[in-house]
Amino acid sequence: EAGVAQSPRYKIIEKRQSVAFWCNPISGHATLYWYQQILGQGPKLLIQFQNNGVVDDSQLPKDRFSAERLKGVDSTLKIQPAKLEDSAVYLCASSLVGQGRDEQFFGPGTRLTVL
């Protein structure tokens, strides 16, 4: 069974530029998550989708971050414009139905460096 796929694996941009990350969850998983992991910290949830609807985006900085999951499968996370403090690893995860007891399966992440 294929795992969660993410691309690109690494990205370096200058501040004020825009960037987009892509995630393809495990086939059949209804729930998709985007986490931000700053160096030395645990992951922090940015947004959770259930199919193509948003369940929780309370910690998403909506003035610069956006995410979509139009067909309820793959998803894109965008940052525009990027700031230095956005340097982090962006992890995508998926789970079967999105209940509290569900295991979340994580992709390898995209490491973003903002110069």
Next chain:
Amino acid sequence: AQSVTQLDSQVPVFEEAPVELRCNYSSSVSVYLFWYVQYPNQGLQLLLKYLSGSTLVKGINGFEAEFNKSQTSFHLRKPSVHISDTAEYFCAVSETKAAGNKLTFGGGTRVLVKP
């Protein structure tokens, strides 16, 4: 809102020695508890989880954890570590009755196994 505290940011340990990683959480509601491991340049992988029932939970790779409700702790243990256990370990919680499946992570504990 819940929070997770991992008391040790780094734990050096010799090969074949035991290791314990401490995790304490704070929540006003009942929670599920998880331990994830992150190997270098990889995503997170579930080690074990506590949902209900027996407070001693066994996971993969010889790890186990014990849920202590009165002390709000979920410490992770392994009786004999291998070099391959060198990684970062994250404790996480999710609310049992929340509509979503938001995981709140601790700051992580980096384990370095020495020969």
